[in-house]
Amino acid sequence: xxxxxxxxxGKMTVGSEVARLxxxxxxxxHMTIDPFLGIFDWGTPSFDRLRADVRRRVIEExxxxxxxxLVFSFVWALDLEEDHRAVAELxxxxxxxxxxxxxxxxxxxxxxxxAREGTPYRLEHKSSKRxxxxxxxxxxxxxxxxxxxxLPGEHVGPGQHLVFDNSHGDxxxxxxxxxxxxxxxxx
Numbered sequence: 048x049x050x051x052x053x054x055x056x057g058k059m060t061v062g063s064e065v066a067r068l069x070x071x072x073x074x075x076x077h078m079t080i081d082p083f084l085g086i087f088d089w090g091t092p093s094f095d096r097l098r099a100d101v102r103r104r105v106i107e108e109x110x111x112x113x114x115x116x117l118v119f120s121f122v123w124a125l126d127l128e129e130d131h132r133a134v135a136e137l138x139x140x141x142x143x144x145x146x147x148x149x150x151x152x153x154x155x156x157x158x159x160x161x162a163r164e165g166t167p168y169r170l171e172h173k174s175s176k177r178x179x180x181x182x183x184x185x186x187x188x189x190x191x192x193x194x195x196x197x198l199p200g201e202h203v204g205p206g207q208h209l210v211f212d213n214s215h216g217d218x219x220x221x222x223x224x225x226x227x228x229x230x231x232x233x234x
Contacts, residue, residue, distance in 0.1 A: 048229070049138070049204060050120040052153035053195035054186045055160035057213040057221065058120035061153060064222030069231045071116035074105055099133065107140045116231070124193035125203065134204065142205060150204035151225050154196050155214040160186060163216075 048071075050062045059075045066073040079098045087094035102119075109117045119137075124130045141148050164186060165179035189195065197203045197210065209228050213221050 048116065048118050049123075049134070049148065049150045050118055050153070051123045051150060051203070052155075052213075053122060053160065054182070054189060055163040056153040056155045057163070057216075057218055058153060060218035061211075061213060061221045061225065062118040062120045064218050065151075065225050065231075066118050068222055068226045069116055069118075071118050072109070072114055074102075074109075074117055074119045076119075076121035079105075099136075103137055103140070106137060110140055110144045110146055122189070122195060123203070124189075124195060125197060125201075126194040138205065148205050149207040149209070149229055151229070152197060152203065152208065152210045153213040153221070154210060155212065157187070157190055159214050159216070 048065070050058050050065070052058055059073070059077070062073045062075060065071065079101045083094050083097050087097070106117065106119065123134060138148050161183050164182045197208070202208050207229065209225070211221050211224055215221075
């Protein structure tokens with residue numbers, strides 16, 4: 048499952064709960080961001096290559112293993128063709144193996160997301176977010192520069208595309224909705 052949405056929308060927290068309910072594993076985007084930021088700057092060719100290579104290899108290994116499922120969370124700039132190509136390349140091994148890939152999109156107002164920057168759980172799992180003011184500034188800048196949620200009626204990605212409002216801040220409730228909507232049996 049691809050779990051998408053803008054920064055601080057709750058992808059990691061909802062994804063963690065979906066993984067727990069479904070018996071899946073969570074592979075959140077900062078697992079392939081934070082380790083490389085200590086070596087390469089964001090957006091450099093080396094950083095981008097490493098991030099993409101590791102993401103694809105983890106997905107390939109998850110398919111080859113006996114994992115019941117994987118939740119992969121990330122921010123998808125829907126206005127960028129290169130992001131669409133990157134997602135297609137990322138999920139190509141799953142589609143080639145006949146694995147069902149659904150897209151779950153989370154939404155929440157910017158004010159809600161800005162308030163989430165700096166929460167203990169977020170800071171514990173995302174070292175690059177520890178400068179909270181810089182993270183908030185990036186969130187606002189990314190919202191201004193890119194379209195990070197789909198348009199009404201727009202279908203994103205392969206298979207199912209479901210959209211959930213996660214403004215209420217109850218990741219367990221959102222995860223239960225996701226699991227039910229996808230028809231995932233508990234793991």
